[in-house]
Amino acid sequence: QVQLVESGGGLVQAGGSLRLSCVASGRTFSSYVMGWFRQAPGQEREFVAGISRGGWSTSYADSMKGRFTISRDNAKNTVALQMNSLKPEDTAVYYCAARRQGIATTPSEYDFWGQGTQVTVSS
Secondary structure, eight states: OOOEEEEOOEEEETTOOEEEEEEEOSSOGGGSEEEEEEEOTTSOOEEEEEEOTTSSOEEEOGGGTTTEEEEEETTTTEEEEEEOSOOGGGOEEEEEEEESSSOOOSGGGOOEEOOOEEEEEEO
C-alpha cells in the first residue's frame, strides 16, 4: 500500500510555470512506477507523464513534450512535475498515481491515487 498526497497547484497566467509535488508514504516508494494524470471538467482523466522506478525512463503525452518534466527523488519519496509554458487548456485537476509494473498511460492500470491538486491557467 502507498498513500499519495499532491501539492503545488494554483492559479497561474498563460505562459507561466508551476511545479507539482507528490509525496508517498511507506518504505517501498522506489518499487513503484509513478505517473501524473489530469482531468478537466467534463472530460476523461488523461495521461500526462510517467517515470520508471529508478527514474531513468520517462514518458510524456504528446501535448506535454517539451513543456513538462517529470522527476523523482526516491530518498525523499517524492515525484514532481515541472510545468512550463502553461496554456489555458492545461487547466485541470492533476493527480499522481502509482503502479508496480512499467509505465502505463491508462488510468485503470494504476493502483494507487492521490486526491489531486487544482491547476488553473488564466488567459
